[in-house]
Amino acid sequence: MANWDQTVDVVVVGSGGGGMTAAIVAAQAGLDTLIVEKTEAYGGSTALSGGGMWIPNNYLLKRDGVDDSIAKARLYMANTVGDRTPQSLQDAYLENAPKMVEYLASNTSSMRFQRSIGYADYYPERPGGMAEGRALEAVPFDGSKLGDDLSKLNTGGMEIPFGLAFTISEFNKLGMIIPTWKGKWTAFKVGARTILNLFTGVKLLTIGGALIGRLRYALKEENIPLWLNTPLKELVIEDGKVVGVVVERNGQPIRIQASKGVVLAAGGFAHNQQMRDEFQKAPIKHEWSSANKGNTGDAIQLGMAAGAKIDLMEDAWWGPTSMMPGMGPMFHVGERSYPGSIMVNGAGKRFTNEAASYVDVGHAMYENDTEAVSHIPATFIMDQRYRNKYIFGTMFPGQPIPQNYYDTGYIKKADTLEELAVKCGLPPQALVETVKQFNEYARTGVDEDFGRGNSAYDRYYGDPTVKPNPCLAPINKPPYYAVQMIPGDLGTKGGLVIDEYARVIQGDGTPFEGLYAAGNNSASVMGNTYPGPGSTIGPSMTFGYIAAKHIAEGNIRSIGALPVPDKGLTSRQQLTIGGAVLATLAALMFWRSRD
Structure with a gap:
């Protein structure tokens, strides 16, 4: 034609x-x-x-x-x-x-x-x-x-x-900004790099x-x-x-x-x-x-x-997702491994290893979802200790929760688990029993139901300061919070x-x-x-x-000499530059305060 x-x-x-x-x-x-x-x-x-x-x-x-x-x-x-x-x-x-x-x-x-x-x-x-x-x-x-x-x-x-x-390699360390010095150091490096980019005009991707x-x-x-x-x-x-x-x-x-x-x-x-x-x-x-x-x-x-x-x-490439007000789908990865949290179905019971591969958790939501017991949405539960120590979505540790998150029902908060269950439409006694059992697993370090924290993958996002299992900690510090999770995806x-x-x-x-x-x-x-x-x-x-x-x-170029890996700035260089930038900012703020 x-x-x-x-x-x-x-x-x-x-x-x-x-x-x-x-x-x-x-x-x-x-x-x-x-x-x-x-x-x-x-x-x-x-x-x-x-x-x-x-x-x-x-x-x-x-x-x-x-x-x-x-x-x-x-x-x-x-x-x-x-x-x-x-x-x-x-x-x-x-x-x-x-x-x-x-x-x-x-x-x-x-x-x-x-x-x-x-x-x-x-x-x-x-x-x-x-x-x-x-x-x-x-x-x-x-x-x-x-x-x-x-x-x-x-x-x-x-x-x-x-x-x-930040890079992939830095992401999980940033999640540990409160519990670990490695998290704090990574946050400093990322912050120094970001400030340096702003000063130099670099648009770092x-x-x-x-x-x-x-x-x-x-x-x-x-x-x-x-x-x-x-x-x-x-x-x-x-x-x-x-x-x-x-x-x-x-x-x-x-x-x-x-x-x-x-x-x-x-x-x-x-x-x-x-x-x-x-x-x-x-x-x-x-x-x-x-x-x-x-x-x-x-x-x-x-x-x-x-x-x-x-x-x-x-x-699809499923994964637990929440619909954050003003942002749309938030795909949750590390949050599910952080200790002091669980995900429950409509009966108030856990149904999977929350820290497993996001595709596996998404499959578990669909495979277990029935008219008798809903798993879509599931409910993610965390306590105040979790909120004080870990990132959730775009919220930094300890950051006050925006009022519109409460107003829209995105996050529910209560002083007791029973009250939280009522707000979420869950059986109060079932949720209390689930948390009680989970807290016992946290004490022993062994999740006898789903093996959370057994795999090196689970522990990659866990908190290394929590012993004996970096993915398990008791949920016992009120107030308590709940967020609905649906099986979102990264694509089909x-x-x-x-x-x-x-x-x-x-x-x-x-x-x-x-x-x-x-x-x-x-x-x-x-x-x-x-x-x-x-x-x-x-x-x-x-x-x-x-x-x-x-x-x-088959007539493509041959594979030639591989480049020497570009490692970027060393930690010492980042520290020096970051310190200099922060010192400059402090000096500017001091001089402005004199005006």
Whole structure:
């Protein structure tokens, strides 16, 4: 079919981690590549995330002498993912994930990674698991290098409080700002870094923003065009082959020929209520999702209409979430491990290990939810000791709770557990008995019901000053607080089925020619579970890399010399600079007070 408005070799749909990686690898293979992005901002859900990548056997693990291997990771996936996804797909991931990060690190000036040391696999005690963790993250990046493109980075309409520039590795330590000196020191470093950025004009990006910022810089270096506000409208198929796309730009349809292939990396269907109602268990609301608002399943629907096979549509990257007034969904991670808290169902009883992987807790909410006993919403209970010591959502330890949190019913407060139960619609005596039993477990250090604190993953966010179990402390210091929890998510898991080359599979089991998918556009290689931190972004970028490599028929750049890790400022340098900045601020305040 003629009448193309534009011709390129590769069209990539979506500008998250998977799409950008595919575009960079394809362009460096000499292929004319274009990225189209539906929304007004680039970065997708990756930009809104913690930015972690689960990369077994990566080069930084090898550099540090950590014992890992593809065989060890394969054993771990066999004991977590199992046979829910094809072995060929799992092997493709395990073999290519370390190559992907090495490729980016050695073939771009911007892609620099560091280990999230100690961030354990989510099931580290299973065969092949690692308590030390396999996660990588991007080194913090100066966003001012992006020029005007920095303002187009997806933030989801939210900014990190006070502009704090923290990494994944620092996040759990910040949660211990009150109990531990390590937490206080980390807070000082983060504060000094943040103040320094304000004084120097550096726009430091961290976590997901750093990863996308670095990828965006690599796109600019390769002169890869990125069209924003350009939704995909149609896949053009001729004789069973995907040969191009129709997009909408400036209100007009544009037909783009993709002579080598189309890569769908446009995210899942988290914000398509109709699809969620069709494929997922009730109750479900798209407003509960923390995913990018543009994730409405457009590319998945077009693939389905073309005859693509789908899988895992019933599942998502679940996690306990509260709906904070004025902010929307707040995905809770560390709060569930902090001692002095529990989560109960409508009968006032615990039903899971609160500190487990967020996906597991989300599954437990749905699997146990019945008409007889509601688990959606569940109720998170904490006491004043917890509030004095730990972060909850955006509230710092000891911070007065905003009045509108009470007015809207987001938080309920009472001087006794019985009174709190009444306010929450829970059986008072049942809640009292549940807390009494939990307090006994806290005394012995053994959660005999659900094993909270047994795993290294649970303890990663626990309080090391609490003995004998860092995840267990009695709930006995009034007043008491309660917050409703619903199963929110980081995105949906289901999508188009792909093979080991990231090719989209048709209903008859054969691959489409010219059509590839990655990220939440595809059915996850991780099946119904979540092996470790970054099990969404790691596969997204890896299968983007695999897709580009297959499109280029293997003729991509070789992996070159790896860069010396950028460790940034040393602790002593940060202390010196931070102290100097704070001293300068104090001097300015003193002189102003004299006026």
